[in-house]
């Protein structure tokens with residue numbers, strides 16, 4: 001397979017000014033006619049190279065005449081046309097495709113009988129020959145012809161400009177998109193769909209029609225999605241001054257979709273799981289995800305569509321920025337502190353681990369084999385952290401100035417990350433020379449902080465050491481500017497006033513935005529070693545470091561356990577208050593793991609339990625925040641901190657601590673269950689969601705004790721649940737232990753929900769993630785169950801992805817988990833390489849385990865790479881994992 005490098009980027013020789021597409025949709029063949037107005041960008045007569053895969057070329061004309069045979073050639077990937085005019089010309093290409101046989105779910109394909117498209121990143125080349133790259137931006141008009149009974153609804157980008165009936169029971173529609181766009185934003189949908197219709201009046205008074213399309217039976221489940229869309233449109237106007245730019249915005253929900261959703265211009269296509277929700281079938285987490293992703297795709301209209309990427313290496317330009325925007329949107333709609341905790345949790349569990357493994361890559365990768373493999377937590381989540389750092393460094397108003405300048409300079413263009421950075425810095429008149437390294441250097445920096453107080457001088461000094469670890473292909477790294485937000489707590493737990501800080505020889509005054517004193521200082525750490533001294537500090541403070549997780553680093557500090565308990569009780573920064581508890585938990589878990597490995601008895605310090613108890617009892621705290629504080633770090637977060645990951649020991653210790661908490665706080669936890677039951681009618685608002693979160697963590701902890709009385713309680717919670725959040729949480733609590741109650745609850749749940757495919761995915765995931773020994777056989781069995789379908793990505797993510805998330809069974813010592821995953825990957829690769837490659841990624845951390853497991857995992861990876869006809873997608877991940 002061919003590797004593509006950022007350094008080789010060259011602008012295209014030809015511009016495509018206007019593209020007229022005609023689709024004649026059929027059951028056997030679909031005919032695609034593409035008429036393109038081509039503008040040569042130089043007079044050098046360079047060949048025009050068009051991308052195309054799995055296409056049957058029918059005709060190729062230039063200015064109305066067939067291109068002679070000697071003037072073009074093609075292979076399975078490209079069509080190369082020579083002897084072209086040097087002035088503007090018209091090119092017509094007719095191709096034939098078979099969407100009904102397209103199981104890769106990219107290009108034009110069928111989902112539940114309806115036609116739909118997915119073109120990002122490089123799917124348009126499966127529809128017709130084209131310069132399939134984001135820096136070729138054109139105006140598109142699309143005519144769709146299809147059988148009227150089978151496909152009554154015909155949609156594409158832009159405005160509907162014509163429609164009507166044709167002979168033989170067919171009809172047509174013509175859509176015109178007035179905005180230029182790259183072909184990855186093209187979309188087409190045809191099928192039996194109905195819409196929920198509503199509207200939004202923009203800040204300049206334009207009425208925009210909003211439509212959410214689903215099969216008829218799902219329409220009642222689109223209320224929340226519509227509300228989320230309206231909130232997102234309003235939020236973008238209020239926070240960024242960005243208004244929607246067409247009179248119609250469509251969303252279509254499809255059941256078969258490789259990722260979450262796609263921001264095609266004015267015709268977003270969504271995985272059904274991120275649109276459809278009712279209290280009975282969707283959890284609070286589903287409701288939150290829908291709000292976030294509806295926002296995310298809508299926000300792309302400006303960050304991604306109006307200003308797009310020059311090439312796919314710049315993906316984070318749109319994705320990092322848009323994730324940041326959706327995180328801010330969700331924070332404003334709910335609890336800012338809890339949202340930050342959830343986002344950092346994901347970053348630390350998934351991205352830090354990617355950054356420490358064989359697939360580590362910078363936010364802007366230097367090379368790829370298959371671009372689909374770079375839609376990663378690094379590009380998305382770490383990319384969002386990079387955007388957040390601009391905001392932390394420049395302040396909210398400075399960040400907004402930068403965004404305004406970015407749109408002023410680049411509306412309608414395809415640009416690079418440098419251009420975003422330049423807009424941010426120019427708008428604020430700053431230069432931070434080491435900041436661009438965040439785009440180029442992979443690996444999570446370690447920031448080591450030591451502190452000292454000088455009572456005589458009344459100064460408090462913070463010494464920082466920054467190291468960026470080596471990653472594949474990048475052995476030496478430079479220090480990069482990272483904002484370190486710091487607060488200092490006095491002995492009462494109050495924030496001290498911070499007036500000035502010395503950085504080397506210069507003294508900086510610290511003020512808040514309104515010129516008053518501040519209680520959080522943002523230190524600019526940009527050297528390998530650096531010292532900052534706060535002056536006028538009248539007593540020894542407890543430092544609160546890296547407030548709100550101000551930079552994506554691993555923080556190592558000399559803060560003591562006593563300091564951590566103090567911060568857990570008092571820090572005004574909600575994130576750091578939670579983080580203090582997590583740091584204590586991480587230390588405890590690592591200590592107990594090493595005790596267990598030495599065969600020693602395990603015990604949990606009473607101070608830890610008391611810290612938990614006082615957090616839970618503090619009625620001034622948000623209940624969702626308390627639920628987060630009660631939740632221990634994930635097994636994979638702990639595995640990452642160990643020299644040799646020991647999945648059994650980690651699991652046993654985590655379970656042991658939960659049982660200790662449940663034993664010692666039994667009464668408190670029972671009270672929490674009693675006091676936080678849902679009312680009969682579901683209320684998705686924050687207060688009610690928070691109650692459910694707390695109740696369900698408590699129930700899960702209690703059920704771990706496996707006492708008959710508590711299992712009865714969980715069984716009742718399951719039976720009497722008035723919403724899916726409570727029902728599935730109670731089911732999960734019961735399923736932690738094997739036995740009759742578990743089998744019965746699973747069987748009843750299946751009977752109740754077998755006709756709701758999205759609920760069935762929860763049922764599959766719950767069983768797949770089980771830590772019950774030997775679960776691999778159950779999962780193999782479930783692959784044959786009617787609730788499973790290997791062609792549906794959601795089902796694969798639930799069952800196979802769920803299985804890989806259970807470290808105990810996936811990493812079973814006998815290698816059964818590894819063999820199972822390799823079997824599935826090879827089967828899946830023939831159908832859907834994108835999904836297969838996401839699954840094979842579960843192997844990528846195999847070197848973190850003991851020698852026995854390493855040998856078993858390596859053997860399976862070798863079995864995969866030696867397979868004939870393996871896709872480039874799976875090859876890239878598997879071979880990089882082995883390298």
Ligand code: HT7
Pocket residue numbers: 118120121258259260261262263296297300319372375834
């Ligand atoms: N921009 C979208 C990316 C996407 C995608 C990429 C590869 C393969 C399939 C895909 N479906 C959607 C989604 C987003 O980040 O907004």
Ligand code: ZN
Pocket residue numbers: 296300318319322
């Ligand atoms: Zn996106």
